[in-house]
Each structure stands twice: as structure tokens, then as C-alpha cells.
Amino acid sequence: MQNTQQPRTDLQGKVAIVTGASSGIGEAIAEELVKRNAYVALTARREDRLQELEQRLRGIGNAEILTVPGDVSKPEDVQQLVNQTVQRWGKLDIVVANAGFGYRAHIVDGDIQRWKNLLNTNVYGLLLTLKYGVQKLLENGSGHVIVTSSIAGRQVTAGGAVYSGSKFAVNAIAEALRQEVGQQGVRVTTVEPGAVVTEFAEVAGYSSEVIEAIKQMEPLQASDIARVIIQALEQPAHVDIAELTVYPTKQTGQGVFANTDKRQQ
Template sequence: MTGGKPPAYAASIITKRDELTIMNELRGQVALITGGSSGIGAAIGRTLAKRGVRVVLAARRAEQAEAVADEIRADGGEALVVACDVREVDQVQAMVQRTIDHFGGLDILIPNAGFGYRAAIVDGDIERWKGMIDTNIYGVLLTLKYGVPHLIDRGQGDVILLSSVAGHIVAEGGAGYSATKFAVNAIGEALRQEVTRKNIRVTILSPGVVVSGFQEVAQYPPGIIDNWLSGNPPMQVEDIAQIVEDVLDLPRHVSINQLLIRPTGQLRP
């Protein structure tokens, strides 16, 4: 069918959609971002603060997070820094409580703290595996366990999780890191089913190569990024922050649950 009036059933759906559409006003909301001292977390903090979101930057390196918070304040935004190791239950509980005490509530929860480590299984460093599993899986679960009840209290909220392309595609050397990011996908989908009827949106972002502190921490072998990108540009942390802003800006009845985001020139993984 082309042109003309829409059929009656469509007209009623369109009317209903207009009636139900509630935009998500970001100004005044409170966002808690773990891994806010660097990279993607810091960029999300800067971007949301520009939109009037009051941000909490949590990380172990509090001085580094404080430098990000100073930038935000100099730009007219509001930011609080909380020193927290997401592997420690008491520290995660204290991080959430400090957020509530300072800003009076929590609307946006972004358990972003994490790191990578590549090694063939037979060469794996067991301490690094354990640290990565404790941070990328247990730390995410703890942050959600203590943070999400406050979103439920508000009657609406957003959770944005950081998975990875490695959470969808496994490559040699990536057993440990991929396992943690497959786990993030599982956690995010379970959480979605648990809270979506409570007006809480859950979004899992899976980026490809983003330039950040990540590559240094992961101690990637030389040449690996060139191999993936063949000289094409990687993504910048601001690209991911912009996507977070876009996801949050959607009307409340629209929820993007999964996004795979690669630099255009990244052929694989």
C-alpha cells in the first residue's frame, strides 16, 4: 500500500505511541560509573556531566579520577569521586552508599571497570586470570547487586554494561578475557529479564578497538592492533561516550539491549 490514510488499526497504534512516549530527561539524573579514572569510563563521565547528569567516578586510583572530576567541575558540571576496588564487597557497598548520601539517589548505573589479558591457556598467568575474573565478572555482579535496588526505588533507571567484541567472537589467546565478556552478556540478559518490568533499561555495549589505557594494561603484543585495523583508525573513548548518551536519550519505552560497535576499518575479530 502506498499513500492514502493509514488503516484504522495503525492509526490507533500511532495515537497510542504518542500518548506513551516519555522522553528521558537526563538533566539532574545521577550516574555511577566504575572505572571512572580513565578511558571509556572517564569519557562517559565527561559527556554525561555536560548534559547536566551528576556523575560519580569510582576507581582504585582516586587521584586520577579526581583529575577527571576537576575537569568536569571546571566545565560547570557536578562530580564526586569514590575510591573503590570493585572486587571488594565492602568497598562496593560503601561506593553505592556514598553516592546515595551525596546525591540522594541513583538513576544510571554503569559497571564499566574491567581489563583484558591475552595468553594461550597453557601460558596463562593464574593471578592475572583471577584478577580479571574477579574484576570483570564478580565486580560487575557486586556493583549490580548493591546499585540496582536504588534504581528500583526510583521507579525507573538505566544500566549500561561493557562487554566487548571478544564477548561475541573468540580468538586464540583470548580464552580468559572472552570468558569474562561472555559472562557480562549473560549477566546483562538475566538482569534485563529481572528488571525490565520495573521500567529499568539494560544495555550491553560490545566495542571493538577503542584507544584507552586498556591496551597498556592488557600488554598486547606489538602489531596486534595493526593486524586488526590494517592502518585504519580505531575508535576513541568519546565515540563510546556518545553512544551511551544516544542510548540514554531514547524515549523510555525504547530499550537498546545489545550493540556491537566496531571501528569501520576493523575487519576482525
């Protein structure tokens, strides 16, 4: 019988941008890409953290890294990231749209400035990353987009209106993109992690009760998510793992919030 097996995608020499690379999941993905000899452009707002990461990654073989600090909710910053990446390496193959943060409050108690910042980063910032990044993938006629969503993009709990709303939007945007660019050889993978140990809980301002409940469930590490993403990236070019939901084994839905949600009085 004829062997119709297609080769795995080799990440060596692929050019990637990673948003939200200054910590957590983005940092872990950047590291895994560098270990596979991909060329990686890092972005986030904290320049010092990106430079520390760049230094660390330079210790891995012949790492090729570019650091472009910026805010994904600013079109000029995203354009700068994409343009500098293409100037440096002549192309773009992988866009990891990962920057984002959480927030929990009942709607009636919501901090309206935080709502705006969250939607500007998680939704508008994602759209900007996709708009300017995917243009370059289409010019290549191939590429792969990784979008970090959340299980909060599949399930809603009281207190999660704005974050869940943003991640439901992320899932819709990623699926629309998949339908728009698949015919042109560009793959789109949406990753929906459950609880992962990163700076996320601190940035979101979770209560100590929620943080303790997360610890009890043996949460995922950022490296777990990075490993799963690499598996999606390494599939043969005709295989698009469109959606990856990754739970800690002991996590049941978003139960940790259902059990601990209390309105701040």
C-alpha cells in the first residue's frame, strides 16, 4: 500500500511572534519554540521582563530572538512588532496571540475602567494581533495561528461576566478566522486552558480562598500548555487541531468559582 503519511511540521527556522511573552504561558511557549530552533519575537508591556527572558533564552543553543516591547491594544505597537519581525527574518510563520488577563466581579460591582482595559486587551488586542499578523501569513501561503482562550470561553459563572464574555468573543473570532484563512493554507488553533499556575490569579485579583482552591486541584503548569501547543504546531500541514481544551485532571468545570463566589459587599 502507498505510504500517504505526511511529514510533521519542523519548527526549525520558523519565525514566530508571541504576545504576552513576559510571563506564564507566553514565556513557556517562547521557550519551547526556541528549543526547537524557531526564531521568536517576544512582546508584552514589561520591557525588563522581556529582556530577562531574552537573556535566559540566549543560553539555549543558537537562539534567534527579537524583543519588541508593546501593548497589544495599540495598533501602532502591533504593527511595529510584525514589521520588525519581518524585517529581521524576512517572513512570519507562526502567530501566538496569547496576551490577556482576568477579572472577577458581579456586574453591578464592576470597575468600568477595568472592563475597558480587559476588553481592549483580550478582544481588541487579539483582533489587532490577528489583523496585522495574519496578513503576513497569507503572503507566505501558509502559517499557524495559536489563540489562547480559556475554559471561561465555554462556561460562565457568576462573577465571570466580563472575562468569560471576552473569551467567548475570542473563541468566536478564532473560529471565524479559521474559516476565513484555511483555504489559503493557514491553520488556526484555539487553546482553552483550565487553571494554570502563572501570574494570572494575582493580576486578576483572586481572593485567597480561590487561590487555595486552585492549589488543591493540582493545577497545570505553563509548560503543560506550551507542550500541547507545540504538538498542534508540529502536526502535518494539512492537519489543523482547531480547538484544545486542557484541564487539570482534578478540575471539574469552573467549579472552583461556583463554590467560592461571593459578592464583595
